[in-house]
Amino acid sequence: EGLLVGLKNGQILKIFVDNLFAIVLLKQATAVRCLDMSASRKKLAVVDENDTCLVYDIDTKELLFQEPNANSVAWNTQCEDMLCFSGGGYLNIKASTFPVHRQKLQGFVVGYNGSKIFCLHVFSISAVEVPQSAPMYQYLDRKLFKEAYQIACLGVTDTDWRELAMEALEGLDFETAKKERKKRGETNNDLFLADVFSYQGKFHEAAKLYKRSGHENLALEMYTDLCMFEYAKDFLGSGDPKETKMLITKQADWARNIKEPKAAVEMYISAGEHVKAIEICGDHGWVDMLIDIARKLDKAEREPLLLCATYLKKLDSPGYAAETYLKMGDLKALVQLHVETQRWDEAFALGEKHPEFKDDIYVPYAQWLAENDRFEEAQK
Template sequence: MYQYLEQKMFKEAYQIACLGVTDSDWRDLATEALEGLDFETAKKAFIRIRDLRYLELISSIEERKKRGENDNEMFLADVYAFQGKFREAAKLYKRSGHEPAMKKAVNMYADLCMFEHCAGVTDPKVSLKLITKQADWAKSSEEPRTAAEMYLSAGEHMKAIDIIGEHGWADMLIGVARKLDKAERELLAKCAVYFKKLGHHGYASETYSKMGDLKAFLQLHVETSHWEEAISLVKEHPQFNYDVYFPLALWFAENSHFDEAQEAFNKAGLHNEAVKVLKQLTHNAMVENRFNDAAYYYWKLSMQCLDIARDQRKEMLQKFESFQHLAELYYVYRSIQLYTDEPFSSHMPETLFNICRFLLNNLTKDVPPGISKVNTLFALAKQSRKLGAYKLARYAYEKLQELHLPSRFRESVELGSLTIHFKPFQDSKELIEDMMCYRCSTNNPLLQSSVCINCRQPFIYSASSYEVLPLVQFYLEEGISDEEALSLIDLEVPHTDEGHAQGHTTDRGEEDPFTATMSFEQGGSTFVPVKVSRSALRSMSRRDVLIKRWPKPLKWEYFRSLLPDVSITMCPSCFKMFHSEDYELLVLQHTRCPYCRRPIDGHNGSTLQQSRFSEFPSLS
């Protein structure tokens, strides 16, 4: 049999073997026949020894031959590879020169992790696949850095990024991100995700910036609580207001910064949530007797309603008026509460006297929660007596005796009620003169509504001393727009100081057109507002006019100063008016408006005098 095998006579060798040989001889015969490409004889011999592995190989080769394959070198290479003769198989694969054969060689060495043998057999077309295989092997062999580098060489960036990110190699990952093209958004986004996990927010920002993904960039700042950067970006891109200000509002609320939370809700467009926060803050302030805060929150509520009024006009405007009224009541009551509860007061007696009268004049039957009528009347009685308003003091003591008094007030009220009868039943003339109406020159009672008893013109009060300011509100005639009114009011002062000193006359001795508009029918019970024409507007001096530029749907309000020498300042935010000296002092103390808390920087103190009646087009 072996002699026939030496002569490659496989069929004759098979016939001899059938006479009786060992399994080892059968295997030799089968192997020689297989390598000689005599698949029929090899198949019979392997059947004899029941070697299923080789039988499957032969079967696959026969199938390929049926499909038209006839490359015997490829068949032999497969046989060598099956036998473990890898070098010989590789040579045959290479000799064939076909791409499928080259791939087989690469796959063979890759499966065996014998990558050093691939240099001689691989083709440039399949080199990347070989490197990928080698990277897979390095990964499975727990050599992640090598695997990542090989994946990068093979262009398998996603696999490389996953390995680098999972092992926390941020410096290596940013190197990859910087080399990627900005159009490869998926890969860059993956890098950014790993940077966020690793806490390298600077690298994540750089990556998102390269991608041009502004929303993800903002989200990164939000997730890392870098609020200043997020707000700076959203100012340039307001379409992302909600994405920044809503989480900012929640963050403020979680950290007990409720004022800021309310503002953030508002900027996020969540007006209902902003109103809820404000209402809760207002309620808490009233319960805790923080009336200054309650006033501030009511003012903010009113401005919130004014903003919403553009959509829900009637209901919101009513709420605006109500909240504005409550804000002023709580604002003035704080001074009274401090006077009655604290041993010392920072207010002059005249100021407390004016504040008490203002509050009583504006209180209705339904007294707002937290405001004590007893405290107000007690403070009024004390200050009235001190300033010589004995008639008003007697009235206050009489009203106090009708109310339930706290024990700490009873003795003082009883004593005051007795001793006040030894005083004249009249008020100081100086105090009565302070309540003169600047429209009709009528002296008004110290305690009555906030309008003149003669002409019904509303009084305008200073928001610090609550003295009556020398201002008269006027309205534009039909057909005159706000813009036209502004253009008609002179930018330069048309009157001389001598003219003002004489009263309401012009430089030529003519009567001031505005004075004529203030006339009214004596004895009338209805209020006749002052309406000015174009000629009256044209005659006005810019420094004598104050304008409350309310946002729509409210109308602008115009005021004329009748005593130009009295310096008045109006806050450009809340439109409250002050004596300029008082306002300057309050701003120096608190660096903000005392009413609406609008911040005012150090430079504004020197320009307050300039902004008294000006600010066309802005009141800031």
């Protein structure tokens, strides 16, 4: 039974009830306001009169680091390398020698256990649950997977756990990745081993294990992401149309990215992704392919038909654009097309059949006549 005492003269002592003599741990130049010792009793955190948090190695008396704006400090009782200090309306969490993570909090920190921080505000103490995600990612960024796992055990979200597992797999720290799986209650060794093989580049071995563990969809996803479409086809679930469409669409995306646009168009059409196929044809000025797509589309598929007509108009093929608008039954757009392209005879013929569009035709026609110095005709 003992006390840890910080004095105004900067001395820090340990006093035991059964010992007449105080043990001097260290002496600093400034007065002590608050102090705490780490769980292993190897490190000492001190807040001095200048609101500075100083952390010492007790054995060597070396100052390890210091942080400003502190009024109280506490070590995490479950993790040797984590402490928190409060000050200026903020809570600061520091792991090892990484930069401080800050969040708003009123009061004085008086305890830190796992993911709970105990705070004294006026006359009451409250326990604040603080996810340890920020310090975990600090360890992950430096590929310190075991340390990141220890922090995660203090309390992080499910998403953070998954991220830890993926990072550990990528860093080939399979032990940490396996611990994460067990923590989530996953006991299928084949599935875990399949993930390991995939990260090692042993894709065919991984696929066999995915299949054996009943996760053929993961093999399909893996091969699709790798653009190994021939192998992916072996894992299509009994002709599932959704999976087939997904595979063909991904293959088309890949063909588009590697500058094989014609192959991409064919694949998009077979996958029913007509808009993407039309965009490629339009961007490359392939009028014949646009006409072919427009003629094969059902008249109820308005979005792709409208896109076809827009591209055909832009590519100076108003006759085919008109054919597409007619197929859709969009007479207003057809009138507008005839007017914009000054195909007046076609516009007048349409106006005779549909008198409601006469104003849309004759007003712009009169303007066109006036612009071409045919004023008498324009007045009529």
